[in-house]
Amino acid sequence: MTRRVNVLGGGPGGLYAARLLKLRDPALEVVVHERMDGAQETFGFGVGLTEATMRNLEQADPETADRVREVSYVGHELRFAAEDRSVCLHGARNLAVGRAALLRVLTEAATAVGVEYRAGSHADLGSVSGDVVIAADGVGSGTRAKLSAELGVRTSLGRTxxxxxxxxxxxxxxxxxxxxxxxxxxxxxxxxxxxxxxxxxxxxxxxxxxxxxxxxxxxxxxxxxxxxxxxxxxxxxLSDQLRGGKLLANRTRWSRFVNLGLDRWHTGNVALLGDAAHTAHYTLGSGTKLALEDAIALADALAGESSVPAAFAAYEQARRPAVERFKQLAGRSQRWWDSYRWRADWPAERLGLSYMTRSGNLTMADYAASEPGVVRTALEWLGAAPSGDPAEWVLAQPLRGNGIQLPARAVPRADLGQPVEEVAWAEPDVWGEDADRTVARLAAGTGPVLVTGKPGEFWARVDFAERLRLRTRRTVGVDLPRSARAFAATSVGAGRADFVTVSQEDS
CATH class of the missing domain: 3.30.9.20 (D-Amino Acid Oxidase; Chain A, domain 2)
Structure with a gap:
């Protein structure tokens, strides 16, 4: 189908896409254009890769996956350190690799199968020709800028x-x-x-x-x-964290994270991948992970479809749902860190529980399965030391004081039995200007508040309830569907809400 492919950008995603395309069709002419000429030091330090990503690499290209593992640093756990102690977030399942080492492996892997690698090339859409152009030129993509009208670009900057x-x-x-x-x-x-x-x-x-x-x-x-x-x-x-030593710098400058989304990832004969097409906050994963997984899907689509338009449509159809879900989870993680100042004085265990459940991907029960002691200690803010199933224990605790008395932390909404001020909320950004105004209004009141919403995604109201708890003195509840019992327990246990009401229908 495709005879000539130009890849703009010699980062991990572009290099890997080039190799996979040549593996699937050795007759292709594939050229990677990289602006850096080799005399410059590669920007960045280490990048993280998940085991799920490594399994995807192993399935697509076992040889390259083995080489990536060989140059990676594996087996370290993840911990959250408070002022007096640290707690384990999860065991030794992390993998990280130096960016320079990863690029070396991927460059060698690409050229070994016949990809032409042009260092110091300033090629762009106006200077390349061929059946397909793959834009892997990063978050500052010049390709995306030239095609912004066709692609539908949406950007915003992070707060920190x-x-x-x-x-x-x-x-x-x-x-x-x-x-x-x-x-x-x-x-x-x-x-x-x-x-x-x-x-x-x-x-x-x-x-x-x-x-x-x-x-x-x-x-x-x-x-x-x-x-x-x-x-x-x-x-x-940071002298204590650095063991009294120095930081290593490499064009080290302050940045604000670019939240990026496109209405379309392709137009004409051009497809975008990785940070050129989408970003997800670094506190949940890495752009490298997403770029490598994009490369697999794009190479599969180009090899499996009869035309370039069909291949691009198949690529986006295969990848967009996973990327959008990842971006949603990463957005919640980003907002958790944006508001970290308001939690910084918490005990290590409470920080650990709040962190592990911040994106909605894990429940309190999930974390308790690996770190039961951390979760038990984290829940002591609710009263006596918990026993039995922590989720059921949390929901069974009574709530008394500050204008409200409930026999348990979860009650049917129809049985709330006392007046509360209700506020509807659906906006994911609970630290934006609209939220600022609503919180200021609610902070002036007294008594309990119940955060409600229309049927659909309920996490926005959970996050808004948490902000109210962090920034006001009011008792805060959130209305959740019956199907979200595990997340209801997590919301209360992690301090995002004081209580939950249970709707008769899923929301």
Missing amino acids: RYVWCGAPFAASSAFFASARRGQQLFVTHAYPYAEDRSTFLIEVDDRTWTDAGLAAFDAATAPGETDQQSVRLLENV
């Missing part, structure tokens, strides 16, 4: 700012931690990716960005250069 750094040692586990300097809060996401290297991603909110002088440091740093003043400040603030 972050920098990617490294450290010259392998942390004993992946971990989340925070450090304070007065009212300034610095949040670390760290993980080892080699025997002598770790990735350190540091995140700050607007208050810290301004008060710590980071905005001024950023403004004084020339384009393309490392913000050395910020790096030195972070080394001082």
Whole structure:
């Protein structure tokens, strides 16, 4: 079907798509155009890959999957560190790989099957020709910019700012931690990716960005250069986490995460993959994971369909549902971290339970299956030490005080039996301007509040209930469907709501 393919962008997704296409049809002419010329150091440090992604790679291309595993750092657990202690979030199932090592493996894998790799190539839509163009040119995609009218581009910026750094040692586990300097809060996401290297991603909110002088440091740093003043400040603030050592920098600058979505991932003979087509917040997964899985689906579609339009349609049909679900989960994770300041003083166990259930992908019972002691301790805010099934225990606890008395934390809505102020909520962004106004209005009142909504997705109202609990003194309930009993228990146990009412119909 396709005789010539040009790939714009020599990142993991573009390289892997090129290799898979040549594996499936050796007669294809496949060229990868990469702007970096090899003299420049690859941007970034380590990237994370899930075991699910590795299984997908093994099924699509066992040889490359084996080589990726060979250069990866595996077997470290994930922990959440509070001021006095840390708790385990999950066991040794993480895998990370240095970005430079991953690119080396994928470049060698592509060229080994006959892909032409052109380093230092500034090719774009105006200078390439062929049956198919694959735009794998990242979140700043020039291809997407040129085709924005056809693709339907939607973008927004994250609220926090972050920098990617490294450290010259392998942390004993992946971990989340925070450090304070007065009212300034610095949040670390760290993980080892080699025997002598770790990735350190540091995140700050607007208050810290301004008060710590980071905005001024950023403004004084020339384009393309490392913000050395910020790096030195972070080394001082995070000295304990860094074992008294230095951070590694590589064009290290503060960024705001770009939330990106497209109405279409293809137009004409051009298809986009990875960060050029969509982004999902780094606190849930990695763009590398999504790009590699996109590459598999696109190569399969181009090999299996009789025309380029049919192949592109099949690619998007195969990948979009999974990507959209992942983006939804990642969006909830992003908003959890956006509001981390309001949880930063919690005990480690409460942080662990809240974190593990933040996206709605796991329930309290799921986490308790692996870390029962952490969950039991996390639930002590509800009263006596829990016994038996933690979910059922949570829902059976009475609620008394602050204008409300209930025999249990979950009651039929028709049996609530006392006046509450109801507020309907459906907007996923519960920290936006509309939410600010609603919270300000509700904060002025007294008595219990019940967050309701129209039938459909109910997580927005759970997250809004949590914001009300974090930012007001009111008792807050949320209306949930009968089918969501496990998530009802999770919402109460993790402190997102004080109680739930159960609708007669699924919402």
